[in-house]
Amino acid sequence: MKTHTQEPIKKMSKIQLITFDLDDTFWDIKSTIINAEMNSRKWSEDRIGEKIEWGTFENFMQIRNELVKEDPSLEYDLGMLRKKIIAHHTKKFFKNTKDLNKFIEDAYNFFLEERHKVTFYDDVVEVLEELSSKYKLGVLTNGNADVNKLKIGHLFDFSISSMDVKSNKPGKSHFAKARELSKVAFKDTLHVGDHQVNDVLGARDLGINTIWFNLNNVKWEADNNPPLQFNKWTRFEDLVEENYGS
């Protein structure tokens, strides 16, 4: 994480803190997860030495929903959810829980490594580097990506996941925790993300400024009040300056 040792830099805008969503804001999540999933399945089959019946996507969603119904904390504890899904598919291959648990731990760690093999959208890292010298930066994610595993951790003052606050955006907890850690008021904070509800409405409802990352130029459908938006990271700083600069 970044440390502030130098004198405060004179702000050009009233925004002091910018918080960012991760998945589908800094990189594409679907291709990342599909790759991670494919490689993890292969890893599991190699390790066990058997073909495993993984089922269809519908089966997966059904298992997932049943697990969450049994234990609602799995809604935000994606690590435990994944471990339970791994167990669901592989427990019949193990004679004792110790071996099964060791396998689950290893399989989960393998998945997590793979899940961090992301391809940043164009210019994201360069833009974050620029922003980090002008603003406090934070991460607010519902997922389990960790910026410290992606060589960009030093650009951020803090990172908050759903596990940290035991809930998901658009709930208030991520945003409230960001305010607590940064000591920056909601009105001087800007939140940026791809999700109309989880990011934009969640933040806006608290009086946080919002900019919507709308990569594919989809229609704003969440309400009658479309937010500021951009689809290229090279546009972002100008957008902030134009709208919040003094």
Ligand SMILES: [Mg+2]
């Ligand atoms: Mg997202």
